Amino acid sequence: LEQLLERVASGDRIAFEMLYDDVIDVVFGLARKVIIDRDLASDVAQDVMVTLWENAGRFDAAKGSAMAWIATITRRRAIDVVRSREAGRRREEEQRPAATVPDPVGEQIVESAEWSAMRAALSSLSDLQLQSISLAFFQGKTHLQISHELDVPLGTVKTRIRDGLLRLASRMEAFAGE
Amino acid sequence: VSDLHDLAAFYVVGALEPDEARTFEEHLSGCAACTAEVAQLSSGVEALARAAAEPAPPELKGRVLARIDASEPAFSTAEVIPLRRPAGRWLGAVAAVVVLVVAVTFSLRDPDPIAQVLAADDLATVEIRGSAVGTATFRYSDELDRGVFSSDRLEAVGDQQTYELWLIPAGGDPQPAGLFVPSGTGAVEVLVEGPIEPGVTLGLTIEPAGGSSQPTGDILFAEGL
Numbered sequence: 001l002e003q004l005l006e007r008v009a010s011g012d013r014i015a016f017e018m019l020y021d022d023v024i025d026v027v028f029g030l031a032r033k034v035i036i037d038r039d040l041a042s043d044v045a046q047d048v049m050v051t052l053w054e055n056a057g058r059f060d061a062a063k064g065s066a067m068a069w070i071a072t073i074t075r076r077r078a079i080d081v082v083r084s085r086e087a088g089r090r091r092e093e094e095q096r097p098a099a100t101v102p103d104p105v106g107e108q109i110v111e112s113a114e115w116s117a118m119r120a121a122l123s124s125l126s127d128l129q130l131q132s133i134s135l136a137f138f139q140g141k142t143h144l145q146i147s148h149e150l151d152v153p154l155g156t157v158k159t160r161i162r163d164g165l166l167r168l169a170s171r172m173e174a175f176a177g178e
Numbered sequence: 179v180s181d182l183h184d185l186a187a188f189y190v191v192g193a194l195e196p197d198e199a200r201t202f203e204e205h206l207s208g209c210a211a212c213t214a215e216v217a218q219l220s221s222g223v224e225a226l227a228r229a230a231a232e233p234a235p236p237e238l239k240g241r242v243l244a245r246i247d248a249s250e251p252a253f254s255t256a257e258v259i260p261l262r263r264p265a266g267r268w269l270g271a272v273a274a275v276v277v278l279v280v281a282v283t284f285s286l287r288d289p290d291p292i293a294q295v296l297a298a299d300d301l302a303t304v305e306i307r308g309s310a311v312g313t314a315t316f317r318y319s320d321e322l323d324r325g326v327f328s329s330d331r332l333e334a335v336g337d338q339q340t341y342e343l344w345l346i347p348a349g350g351d352p353q354p355a356g357l358f359v360p361s362g363t364g365a366v367e368v369l370v371e372g373p374i375e376p377g378v379t380l381g382l383t384i385e386p387a388g389g390s391s392q393p394t395g396d397i398l399f400a401e402g403l
Binding site for chain 2: 080
């Protein structure tokens, strides 16, 4: 993947198609963990792929794997879309004050079928670890917001996220070793 | 969070405030321990991402490929306006890689670089015409190799967009010259760091947030300096 990105950075369109095939299911799946709506998630996936074509040269292997970089771009874009839609909805509701404020996206997502499939794949994580990681990664919460929402100290949030990621990382290494 | 070294876990899951993330990135470039930690934790992010995979709609690929094919020619169609100042001699090859920095407000090492440019003895002014950019000018100093782009009413861009300036050397590829988002009134004043060589063209496009390495959006103007 890293080598493909390098070729894409030099404008290699064939490499881009190979990159597309390798990452699109991850990009789309991630977008859907943030945005339930399939069409909107498709739009995000499309934007992310165009961004990769244009910005492949910005990938820095020292900071992690290509897939992690792509995942970070995808979640950022998806969260931005959710936020701008929420802002638009709030503006509409200010004009119709009777409407109730909708729940944030988060709750319904955790209940969804997509999520339970992923939960199975992430069985090595404790519930608390997954909760903190997903509040940050899929719902765009900051460390302070998570600490406040869960009513636990910042250090505890950090430990849950860090230990959870390390467990996931060791699973990745196990995959790589197979 | 007191210690910068503690921020790695929050950084990789995107849980830092934007200014904290910037501070941590600066720290990261000089800290081997944190770089190693970030690399390790990010393989956790990769595992999370792979677990999230689900089949994408098959028609998506055609749409993506159509978009990248449409974006390719970008600047080759730009209208390049010829030199306005007396034709100087070509000053030699432009250095291969030049980092172009735009400071919208302040740069730490320099109290007010914009004021410095505007006070330069050799200040030159180019008026920029284009319906989308209001009354815009680019004032620059050869001696300082810096300029200031300003406009009084640029249209707002979407949440996921940014304006991006470009310096296009004669016969060369556009180089990113800085990102900015106008204030509420549409007013902007942006520092552009050179090289500002004879024959260079200043351009402006709207790009996805975070900017692009090559122009992809419509060209709002391309003005020869």
